[in-house]
Amino acid sequence: MNIKKFLSFIIPIKIHQKKSEINTSLEIAWNNGQLVLDSKNTNFSYGSLQKVLKFGLLKIGFEKVKACKHIAVLGVAGGSVIKSLIDEVGYKGKITGVELDKVAIDLANRYFGLDQIENLEIIIGDAQSFVQQTTQKFDLVIIDIFQDNVMPGFLFDEKFTANILDCLTETGTVLFNTIVSTNSDQIRNANYLQLLEDKCKTIRKFSNIEGDNELFVWEK
Structure with missing residues (x-):
C-alpha cells in the first residue's frame, strides 16, 4: 500500500496544493485511504461530499437517474458526483458540467481522470449565466x-x-446541496422552500446529511 495512503488513516496527508482566485486555495490529500479535493475550510470532492450527493441520487432512485438522457452538474469541483453517476449508478448518457474555477478542473483532470470520461462536456464559466443562456x-x-x-x-x-x-x-x-450551520442558513433555506412551493410539483428536503448538509430534491 502507498505509505501516504496508509498514514492517511491516522492523519490527512497533503500531496499537492494550488492557489485559486475563486476558492483561495485547493489541495489534493489522502484522507482515510481516499484521495480527496479540499478547499481551505471544507471538503470539495470525494470524501464526505461524495456521500452526501450519493444519498441524494439514491433518494431520486438510481434507475430513474440511469434513464436520464442529459444531466447538468453545476459546480463540478473534482468531479466526485460525476464519478458516482458513472461508476455507481451506471449512467451512460450525456453530462454537461459547469465549473467557475479552472484550477479545480485542472486538478480533477490530473488526479481523478475527469478528462478521460466519455460523453462529458466541461464548461469553465458561471452557472448563473449558463442557465440563463x-x-x-x-x-x-x-x-x-x-x-x-x-x-x-x-x-x-x-x-x-x-x-x-x-x-x-x-x-x-433537481438535486440541490446546501449547508445549514447557522440560524441565518436555516432562515435562508426556509425561505427557499417557500419559493419552491409556489413553483414545483414535488419537493423533498433531507436534513443533517453527513453533518450540516441539507438536500433539496424537487421536480418541475
Whole structure:
C-alpha cells in the first residue's frame, strides 16, 4: 500500500496544493485511504461530499437517474458526483458540467481522470449565466456550488430558480446541496422552500446529511 495512503488513516496527508482566485486555495490529500479535493475550510470532492450527493441520487432512485438522457452538474469541483453517476449508478448518457474555477478542473483532470470520461462536456464559466443562456434541456440538474465553504446568494434567488425550471425537461428533477450551520442558513433555506412551493410539483428536503448538509430534491 502507498505509505501516504496508509498514514492517511491516522492523519490527512497533503500531496499537492494550488492557489485559486475563486476558492483561495485547493489541495489534493489522502484522507482515510481516499484521495480527496479540499478547499481551505471544507471538503470539495470525494470524501464526505461524495456521500452526501450519493444519498441524494439514491433518494431520486438510481434507475430513474440511469434513464436520464442529459444531466447538468453545476459546480463540478473534482468531479466526485460525476464519478458516482458513472461508476455507481451506471449512467451512460450525456453530462454537461459547469465549473467557475479552472484550477479545480485542472486538478480533477490530473488526479481523478475527469478528462478521460466519455460523453462529458466541461464548461469553465458561471452557472448563473449558463442557465440563463442555455437552450439545452436536462432531465436532471445537480447543484453543488460553493466558494470555499460559502454558498453564493444567487442560488436561492427567484430568477435563478426560474432559469433552472426553464432548462428542465417536462419531467426534470433537481438535486440541490446546501449547508445549514447557522440560524441565518436555516432562515435562508426556509425561505427557499417557500419559493419552491409556489413553483414545483414535488419537493423533498433531507436534513443533517453527513453533518450540516441539507438536500433539496424537487421536480418541475
